[in-house]
Amino acid sequence: MPCPPSDVQAFDAHATDADLEDLRARLTAARLPEAETVRGSGPGRHRWDQGVPLADLVDVVNYWRTGYDWRPFEERLNRIGQFRTTIDGLGIHFLHRRSARADAVPLILTHGWPGSIAEFVDVVDELADPGDAEAPAFHVVVPSLPGFGYSDKPAATGWGTEKIAAAWVELMGRLGYRRFVAQGGDWGGNITTVLGGRFPAHVLGIHTTFAAAPPGLTTDGLTAVERRWTEETRDFWRHRAAYAKQQATRPQTIGYALVDSPVGLLAWILDKFAEWTDTDDSPFETISRDRILDNVTLYWLTRTGASSARIYYESHNSLDPELRVDVPTAITMYPRDIEKCPRPWAKERYRQIVRWRSPEKGGHFPSLEAPAHFTRDLQEGLTAVLATNR
Template sequence: MTRPSSDVQADVQAFEAHASDAELDDLRARLAAARLPEAETVQRSGPGPRRWEQGVPLADLVEVVHYWRTGYDWRAFEDRLNRIGQLRTTIDGLGIHFLHRRSPRADAAPLLMTHGWPDSVARFTDVVDELADPKDADAPAFHVVVPSLPGFGYSDKPATTGWGTERIAAAWVELMGRLGYGTFVAHGGDWGGNITTVLGGRFPAQVLGIHTTFAEGPPGLTTDGLTAVEREWAEETRDFWLRRAAYAKQQATRPQTIGYALVDSPVGLLAWILDKFAEWTDTEDSPFEAISMDRILDDVTLYWLTRTGASAARIYYESHNSLDPDLRVDVPAAITAYPRDVEKCPRPWAQERYRRIVRWSEPEIGGHFAALEVPEYFVEDLRQGLAAVLDANR
């Protein structure tokens, strides 16, 4: 639902998340009536990554489905979104939803944070308050803006092709301008990292600098001169795309086909997303070692209630392998490579695209969803990276 508010501009409307009781009842009924396959045939003698070799183990899925139906509280997540502050605006003909938490600090810098797939604004809800209003008065503060990508969450679903990462980045610049932020810093991971790279490369007049957990070097670079660790990173990335990226190829080529299952079956949607949380998180077995079941269900339920399984998948169709190989980022950049992320770019490769790396970080913990896995560390690392970026502008 939208409602006008006197404290926002005329072309930006306040928004509140509120699913109907009927929608939540329907979800629980579908979960209760779910038809499940037999158990996987790989060894299941104990915890470990082998349990997930064929995908989400049946026992784990049954446990999560039971909790989703009987214990999970969607209203608590709605309340959290509404407390942070939600708005919508129309850019280039498409309705865009975003979180906006202004800092009470006079020295705060505007910060745009972009999520990826299979997450959503839920990736950042636990870190927004601390970034905007730090407990430590000496820590840097930010006016935080977290948009929902087109086709994700409460943003509109594009009805035509063309909403790739270049167009999204341009829309984000327009969004920040409407909020009065003529210049800003940007952060992103996954697709958000791709978009953040485009922002830094295409809009240096508006983007003071970037922080990303998903650096992408230009294609075709040699492994000559890389350290043993960097060669291992390159090989792991190659193996990921060769053996573990069927989901991306499906969504890049046939998003509509998989979309029917994702929009019609909550269990199918859960399994499709949970598989990635399990594989891309810094854990030895279950993603719930690092991320609570509630946080993952916040994300999955948002996809379910907004019916965005198909529309979100289309970002792969629009932008898979589309980053301009000649794009260079000359604004200051801070890059963090979490150890269990699925792609880690060797620094010599990154330096070929990001020409002013002012901070490079290689934490000892954390995976693809660091803001959810290690939120306190994520906040501190992001602060240090953005502080280096802002210092480089002085």
């Protein structure tokens, strides 16, 4: 593997024993509310109607305190390869896994909230050096968003999705990747859209699980399924998006609880993993407790509950309605995601959709819920994207 340029520095994650002991002490001393008043006699999503059920939270807190081990995840990050560089005065952390294949293409993967680089640790190796010799290979770069994980916390406003996308172009250039492909969902999908729309000279094409249509489009001509998608998305924003309004308007206020209380942080994030995954009763049907706790513990140890919430303050509803993406685009709409865009609407922004998929299963966190399917879908989608560039 080539040595990084001088303005890119190797980084190793290592939490102090004191920080891990403090976490366990806070979990032991946690004060919990009484149980929710919507308890039912059996499993089902109704149990979560008022938020994380007390019994579920107690179970996860006990495991976090007595059974969970942070060190294996920390070691996994170090094995993949971690680095930091400073862009526009802000330290940016990223994973970088170069492929052994001579035909590998640079790929940047961008996470969202309440995710992190933990979303991609189970897919990086297969993307870089796939077991199938016919599958495409990638030099994989996974940055931590500003204010997330081991990236620095912005000290002033301005780090919205447009600036982040420009920073990603700079980051990839520093690694020697003048042209690359990009993938993302959630905020990562928004940033990937900006990358494709603003930087076509650098972006060969994109794959996203988030397609943002321009505003004001009619439902005339949509299929019954597509109409249902629009209704479900509208219902989400009307009735289940209080977290987004809070973080878009008062991130500092909720931030005090998220940085001070590990149980509060866990509940705030676990609620979204429960609601946004394709499961019947619990997110742990598809994602392991360890992986969700890897994600939550990363937020806790880096004290990023407030700083990560500020991406909503910076960028909520800020995607330029006039932005158009002319680079080749592959889009996958998972059925249990929180926002689903009909293809006729998506085509109004993404002018060259070369592959469209809507699987029968999957939710908001496909790289965690079904990593093998996600990897295969991404490989096939980017194969279609790259074929257009030949």
